[in-house]
Amino acid sequence: MSEPVRPEARSPRGFVDRRARDLVAERRILTAVSAVYERYGFEPLETGAFEYADALGKFLPDADRPNEGVFALQDDDEQWMALRYDLTAPLARFAAQNWETLPKPFRRYAFGPVWRNEKPGPGRFREFVQCDADTVGSARPEADAEIIAMAAEGLQAAGLPAGSAVLKINNRKLLNGLMAAAGVADDAQKLAVLRAVDKLDRLGPDGVRLLLGEGRLDESGAFTKGAGLNAAAAERVLAFTAAGVGGRSETLTKLADVVGGSAEGDAGLAELEAIDRALTGLGVGVDRAVIEPSVVRGLEYYTGPVFEAELLLQTTDEKGQPIRFGSVGGGGRYDDLVARFTGQPVPATGFSFGVSRLASALRAAGRDLAAEVRGPVVVIAFDQSRMADYFQVAGELRGAGVPAEVYLGASGMKAQMKYADRRLSPAAVIIGEDELAAGTVTIKDLDLGRELSSKVTDNAAWREQRPGQQTIARTEMVAAIRKILDARA
Structure with a gap:
């Protein structure tokens, strides 16, 4: 078989x-x-x-089978849905x-x-x-x-x-005004300019200058075709990206010299000026928000101010x-x-x-x-016939707002303690026949044990001393566990 x-x-x-x-x-x-x-x-x-695929329409490359870029399926009414x-x-x-x-x-x-x-x-x-x-x-x-x-x-x-972290702010209208001032009208050329500006952090002004012009040859020998701007237009774009130095008002003044004069550029400047005034009123200084002309967001639906948070x-x-x-x-x-x-x-x-x-x-x-x-407090299960007692202990802890569980495996004491340690439990509650008869519980502070174990030099002495272990009255159990939790809070 x-x-x-x-x-x-x-x-x-x-x-x-x-x-x-x-x-x-x-x-x-x-x-x-x-x-x-x-x-x-x-x-x-x-x-x-899920959304219907036509609600995500312009972001999908294939209208007949929209399963690139998104995860899509066809419903029983033949409409396409996508996550x-x-x-x-x-x-x-x-x-x-x-x-x-x-x-x-x-x-x-x-x-x-x-x-x-x-x-x-x-x-x-x-x-x-x-x-x-x-x-x-x-x-x-x-x-x-x-x-x-x-x-x-x-x-x-x-x-x-x-x-x-700082919020870096720009405006699409400034970018459009810059394009007009640089004589860029073709959509493909506009995209090439934006992609070049987006690489400023990685390539620096010299690398971007090449990408704004004829193109750039990288270290591997690969050539990236440039946006095809003439030298004067390329320098104008670089002046735009370099304007974000100093305070927000100072940056706006520099930007006005580069993109001012075009209707769209002036509109973008007016919007950024209003944002600056509002941010000042909201108590947001330049340590948290700056105007940064090199910010280029990739999503095509942004129509005005754009911003990104940099760590x-x-x-x-x-x-x-x-x-x-x-x-x-x-x-x-x-x-x-x-x-x-x-x-x-x-x-x-x-x-x-x-x-x-x-x-x-x-x-x-x-x-x-x-x-x-943190893991839960683990109640050690010594005797299968005493499971009801163990669950009662766990119930007391849970009722006091302390996460707790009874060990439900089939292993012995040593394996159960190892389980509690792997769960990063703060403590283990041990109740044997002696504890049940005397109305007590033994609590092992696992947090303290982890802290002290890194300093152990004598394993025999460690086992004999049993650090962090105490036997107390059952009525004091919750308070003792809380003390352990508070010590590591």
Whole structure:
């Protein structure tokens, strides 16, 4: 008889399993950020995981079979549905569908998993958690300023100390004004200019100058075709990117010299000036928000102000080598997205950050929000006939708000203690026949044991002394456990 065919236990590429440490860190971030957003008057909203593919239309490469970029399936009514790739497209659909009954402006925040059918790689997943906040229905630059201020406060609440992240602000209208001043009219040439500017951090002004001109030959010998600007136009673009030095007002003055005179450029400057005034009123200084002309956001629906949050903390990888996290979030104004459904322009602005990415950045910076994820207190099971007594002890602890479990394996005392240690349990409760008869419990402080074990020089003495172990009256158990928990809080 042939052996049954057994599937290989494996995870699909780009999807990861996450245990307590990652989940607790993300929950703490979301709890802290949600509290900030609600203080600003934003309400929570949850939309479904699937949207009809035509609601995501212009982002899909194949209208007949939209399964690139997103995960899509065809329903029994032959309509294509796709897992949401972000939280903004569902918001646009929701706003268009419920516009008549929504308070306007509509201010909402949301968080949850999103899915992208892209090639996975290091740090690049097909499923991850995002957190967004958006205002729909206000064209005022002050709406953008409030989103920026709220983003800065939210990131700090999530665990980033003051001065460790900065919101960099630009405006698409300035970029469009710059293009007009540089004589760039062709869409393909505009895209090449933007891509060149986007490489400023990596290549520096000299490298970008080459990409703005005929092109650049890299160290490997590969040639990247440039945007084809003449020398004067290229220098004008570089002057634009270099204007972001000093305070916000100083930067705006420099930008006016570069892009002033074009209608769109002047409109963009006026919006940034209003944002600057509002940020000043909100108490957001240049340590938390700056105007940075080199910021180029890739999503095509941004129509006005754009901004991204850059991490300034020194971070290291698992080997202790310095790494640069760069952007941990971004957003901007997207006045055309809701119009896809209604045919009418609806102003909107928002900010989004990757929760998993921010948690990873905090961990790399030595600020792990879940570094001390605690397991439950473990009640050791000595005797199968006494299981009801063990469950009663666990029930007392749970009733007092202390996480607790009874060991339900079939192993002996030594294996049970090892289990409790692997769970990072703060304590183990031991109740044998002697304790039951005397109305006592023996508590082993596992936290203290872990701390002292690193200093052990004599194993025999360690076993004899039994550090952190005490036998007390059953009525004192909860108080003793709380003392252990508070000592490591």
